[in-house]
Amino acid sequence: MDKFRNMEVMVAVVEGGSFAAAARQLNISAVMVGKHIRLLEAHLGARLVQRSTRQHSLTEVGATFYEDCKRVLEQVRWAESAVERSRAAPQGLLRVSAPTTLGNHVVAPLVADFLLHNPQVRVELQLSDSLVDLVGDGVDVAVRIGPVVDQSLVARPLQPYRMVIAAAPAYLERQGRPLRASDLAQHTCLRHSVWNGRTGWPLREDGVAVDWPEQSRFTCNQGDSLRTAALCGLGLVLQPRVLLADDLASGRLVEVLQDCAPAPRPVHLVYAPDRRQLPKLSRFVAHVLQAQG
Structure with a gap:
């Protein structure tokens, strides 16, 4: 047996x-x-x-x-x-966990580049907005947004997670450009369905927190669909900069209310201290930190 x-x-x-x-x-x-x-x-x-x-x-x-x-x-x-x-060259399976949007637009390209330079390593990248149990789920390293709660983990800081408010030029020409966070009540604002009082991104206006409007003509549980709606000129969108970066650079979307955007949230690469000696993990951590530096 x-x-x-x-x-x-x-x-x-x-x-x-x-x-x-x-x-x-x-x-x-x-x-x-x-x-x-x-x-x-x-x-x-x-x-x-x-x-x-x-x-x-x-x-x-x-x-x-x-x-x-x-x-x-x-x-x-x-x-x-x-x-x-005991081996000098990194090899074997590395299990990585990351939030969906940050994983798609930042972590996945880093993983691909890492694999190109470490041919004996295999990576299993799990994208989920749920908090994984590193030991219980057999995950070697995770990218997490927000403060590190589990003090038993090694946490290496990465670039903060920044949100931006943006709209298509056609929408701004039609509806005007908001100048204050309170102006959003008179605009069409696209909304993520999981936002609420606990998980939302509060805006800032004169030191006072202002919530993203709850009522919306279009609500979705996926950031890429909200981005698509914004590109079509449907309304204002509040999404991570990593998701909208190419659209902002090309002018397909225009950033507004920069001073009112939510405060950036910290991002960390976390792993158990007893895993740090693994060559595949130490090399991956170094790769990510260098790219994010």
Whole structure:
């Protein structure tokens, strides 16, 4: 019996929430997932997963065993990486996580350039606006926007994340140019659907925070679609400078209300301190810092 493989399957079932999710993650069949769990239960002489027609839940023994499995697998991963740390040339798989927009427009080009100069390294770039668990999700390094909350991580500062307010020249000719943040109430403002009082980007006017208007003719959960609407002259858009940089440089969009734009947010490259000795990680960190410097 391959105990380590069975333990990997056990962890995947718990974190995926079902046999089917674990099967997709591990690229095996759900039937095979069930076989691994049954082998574990037979070996241990205890029920680990309580099965029903709708869901699977851990027994008390299963919950304890799951936590132990995570620790063992992490120790195995660290032991395997000792071989990699002894090599001079970076090689192996590097897992990178980044927010969607910043990842598409900044991190992905950096990854491509890094791979061109390090032919023995493979990179898996995961783009998501959700906060990943570096250890639990098996991520080597992540780019995060905002203050670093987890003080156990190494955090290297990158260029701040800046937002800009812009519109197409045709829109400004038709509706006029706003001069103050309070003028936005009389304009058509394109809105991101996830913005609210907690996640929005407050504007600044005479030292007072002003929210982006809540009512909009066009709301979307994706920045590229908001950019497209702005290019069509539909209204004013508030989006990251990295997303609009080419349009601003070409004149397809015009920046307005520069003094009212939201305060930049810090950006960091974060990773666990016990991973810093890996050549693939240390070389990638150096590559990103040099490019962002």
